[in-house]
Amino acid sequence: MTTATPKKNVVIIGGSCVATAAALEAKKYLPSTHRVITIEKHSHFHYMFAFPRACVIDGWENELFVPYTKLFDSPEKGQVIQALATNITKTHVEIDRPIEGFGTSIEYEYLIYATGARHPEPGNLNDHDTKAGAIQRLKEMQAKIQKATKILLIGGGAVGLELAVEIREHFPAKEVTLVHSRDQYMPSYKTTMHEKTVAILADFGVREIRGDRVVIPEGGFKDDFKMIKVATRDGKEIESDLQILCTGMTPQSDLLSKLSPQSINPKNRLVMTKPSLQIIDDAFPNIFSAGDVADLEDVKTGGAAWRQGIVCMNNIIKLIKNPSTPSTGLTQHAPMAPQIMLYFGVAKAVAQLKLFFVFCTSWDFFLKRFFSYNIHASRSWSWLGTPLSKETADK
Numbered sequence: 538m539t540t541a542t543p544k545k546n547v548v549i550i551g552g553s554c555v556a557t558a559a560a561l562e563a564k565k566y567l568p569s570t571h572r573v574i575t576i577e578k579h580s581h582f583h584y585m586f587a588f589p590r591a592c593v594i595d596g597w598e599n600e601l602f603v604p605y606t607k608l609f610d611s612p613e614k615g616q617v618i619q620a621l622a623t624n625i626t627k628t629h630v631e632i633d634r635p636i637e638g639f640g641t642s643i644e645y646e647y648l649i650y651a652t653g654a655r656h657p658e659p660g661n662l663n664d665h666d667t668k669a670g671a672i673q674r675l676k677e678m679q680a681k682i683q684k685a686t687k688i689l690l691i692g693g694g695a696v697g698l699e700l701a702v703e704i705r706e707h708f709p710a711k712e713v714t715l716v717h718s719r720d721q722y723m724p725s726y727k728t729t730m731h732e733k734t735v736a737i738l739a740d741f742g743v744r745e746i747r748g749d750r751v752v753i754p755e756g757g758f759k760d761d762f763k764m765i766k767v768a769t770r771d772g773k774e775i776e777s778d779l780q781i782l783c784t785g786m787t788p789q790s791d792l793l794s795k796l797s798p799q800s801i802n803p804k805n806r807l808v809m810t811k812p813s814l815q816i817i818d819d820a821f822p823n824i825f826s827a828g829d830v831a832d833l834e835d836v837k838t839g840g841a842a843w844r845q846g847i848v849c850m851n852n853i854i855k856l857i858k859n860p861s862t863p864s865t866g867l868t869q870h871a872p873m874a875p876q877i878m879l880y881f882g883v884a885k886a887v888a889q890l891k892l893f894f895v896f897c898t899s900w901d902f903f904l905k906r907f908f909s910y911n912i913h914a915s916r917s918w919s920w921l922g923t924p925l926s927k928e929t930a931d932k
């Protein structure tokens with residue numbers, strides 16, 4: 538009688554853009570000696586790209602949370618485990634609950650650390666682990682926006698900008714003020730992107746304050762719909778009965794910092810990697826990191842995270858085939874040209890795209906063909922192997 542050799546694990550912590558790209562790559566090329574185990578605390582993949590719209594328009598939230606159940610054809614090839622990773626040792630990842638076949642500790646031969654970043658809610662629903670809980674949170678935000686009359690958005694990144702326009706498009710009677718700490722929107726992109734954005738905000742009647750910061754009261758905003766005057770550092774006062782934070786991100790690098798403190802950049806808490814995306818610490822050539830948690834030159838977008846996930850998995854496959862490959866013999870990550878599309882309501886957009894080696898900014902006339910009520914959430918259902926339909930959307 539022959540006994541099958543147990544498979545070795547390529548473990549990914551975090552089940553978002555990096556992990557999905559890496560898993561799809563593994564499905565094609567990972568040797569049969571290995572399988573992928575993704576550890577993700579959410580029950581479903583979160584399609585964050587559409588959250589700004591889903592905070593305003595109701596009735597389609599279920600399309601933004603995709604089950605992981607069909608990502609892999611069989612547990613022999615891969616599995617997504619719903620759990621919180623609580624510790625990383627040299628050989629295992631410890632999790633917060635027992636899982637059949639693993640217990641509370643999962644052995645890894647290779648690890649991809651892809652825990653991303655926290656953003657203030659509702660841009661990111663990090664703490665809502667079930668589909669029902671995350672949908673409930675979006676519905677609460679819709680109700681708040683409906684109830685408020687003067688809304689203050691703090692932070693003019695992609696989330697603040699898109700949310701400002703969505704609110705004005707659907708509730709033109711509500712006053713929306715957007716405060717941005719810099720003079721320019723989207724400073725990693727061409728200035729024409731900024732100029733076009735300013736023009737669209739004006740079209741929609743969004744009040745803007747740039748180059749100034751809101752003074753956040755100690756203990757945060759009360760969220761009680763009382764009309765209050767919020768001060769800015771430059772001494773302005775903004776009247777509002779709802780305040781929404783759309784400010785920056787916090788990398789979730791703490792878990793890795795315990796195993797390899799030297800891999801964490803003390804200035805920004807991002808994980809430092811070699812060009813191969815192995816963490817900078819030579820003691821762990823089998824640990825990779827990518828996406829929003831990684832200290833890479835790329836602008837932090839889903840597209841960049843996706844490309845980096847592919848590099849991680851390709852390099853792991855190279856190492857499985859030839860474990861002595863030096864870091865320099867692996868694929869070297871090259872930063873992605875900054876590209877993004879901002880959806881401004883249902884019929885307007887601004888994008889920076891690379892077309893035939895030239896960076897172009899473009900708006901709705903050209904971008905019309907890419908409009909979609911759910912910001913193309915259907916593609917994430919295809920990635921995860923469950924085509925989107927009325928029946929599947931509720932699962």
Ligand SMILES: Cc1cc2nc3c(=O)[nH]c(=O)nc-3n(C[C@H](O)[C@H](O)[C@H](O)COP(=O)(O)OP(=O)(O)OC[C@H]3O[C@@H](n4cnc5c(N)ncnc54)[C@H](O)[C@@H]3O)c2cc1C
Nearest residue numbers: 551553554555578586621622652653654828829838839840
């Ligand atoms: C509202 C919003 C809109 C956006 N729109 C766009 C867009 O239109 N286009 C674009 O390209 N990019 C967009 N982005 C950026 C994009 O979403 C991110 O760059 C991308 O999601 C990063 O992917 P990631 O895999 O690095 O990590 P993340 O997406 O941050 O995911 C990390 C995952 O790790 C999990 N996790 C963390 N710690 C643990 C742990 N200890 N145990 C288990 N699981 C854990 C989290 O639950 C999470 O699912 C948007 C971001 C936001 C917030």
